[in-house]
Amino acid sequence: MTMTPLEISRFTETLCRKAPVIPVLVIEDAAHAAPLAEALIAGGLPVLEVTLRTPAALDAIAAMSGVPGGIVGAGTVLTPDDVRAAQDAGAQFAVSPGATDRLLDACEAAGLPILPGAATASEAMRLLERGYGVQKFFPASAIGGAPALKALGGPLPQVRFCPTGGIDTANAADYLALDNVLCVGGSWVAPRELVQKGEWAAITGLARQAAAL
Numbered sequence: 001m002t003m004t005p006l007e008i009s010r011f012t013e014t015l016c017r018k019a020p021v022i023p024v025l026v027i028e029d030a031a032h033a034a035p036l037a038e039a040l041i042a043g044g045l046p047v048l049e050v051t052l053r054t055p056a057a058l059d060a061i062a063a064m065s066g067v068p069g070g071i072v073g074a075g076t077v078l079t080p081d082d083v084r085a086a087q088d089a090g091a092q093f094a095v096s097p098g099a100t101d102r103l104l105d106a107c108e109a110a111g112l113p114i115l116p117g118a119a120t121a122s123e124a125m126r127l128l129e130r131g132y133g134v135q136k137f138f139p140a141s142a143i144g145g146a147p148a149l150k151a152l153g154g155p156l157p158q159v160r161f162c163p164t165g166g167i168d169t170a171n172a173a174d175y176l177a178l179d180n181v182l183c184v185g186g187s188w189v190a191p192r193e194l195v196q197k198g199e200w201a202a203i204t205g206l207a208r209q210a211a212a213l
């Protein structure tokens, strides 16, 4: 079923309001997917983004989709093929570092809500013109961090963001304090080493801290 940009924006706004942090997950072994999802959900982070950057990503999305209480999406969605593959695997939403018309067309046609990325006023305006009032701000810290996002909020207060890229416990609160920030995305809640070692309780601890931000 197709979705309009407005319907997509409503969906992504609800998604971004579920918890202050969306974990960005790079999964190398699909066997880690279900326990990792359980650990993050137990810590209070139900919205999970699995980046399509590893061969295991689609299997990981499929495995995580079976975990109760979670909402699993695909990150690094770049092409219409990615949109199809993510949806087939069970992804309920897509996240992209930027946005192209081809990608947005594919998501709308497939009815896969997308959180499209913007890094400048012109990119944010272009998305807004098409009906996307909820956007990812990427790569957040490298392009000026919370002060840059606050400045964008002056002329563009109607755009709400999920900043991602270089965010961790030390700076997440600076972003979350802004009126135009709904939530932040970050990989810090699922460090590679803890995932490799299967230290799920430690990951639940990090999730709990993030959920309390």
Ligand SMILES: O=C(O)C(=O)C[C@H](O)[C@H](O)COP(=O)(O)O
Pocket (backbone or CB within 6 Å): 024, 051, 075, 076, 077, 095, 096, 097, 138, 164, 165, 166, 167, 185, 186, 187, 188
């Ligand atoms: O490719 C995408 O769609 C992404 O979502 C990229 C991520 O935003 C960053 O890779 C997360 O950045 P860190 O939290 O600094 O590790």
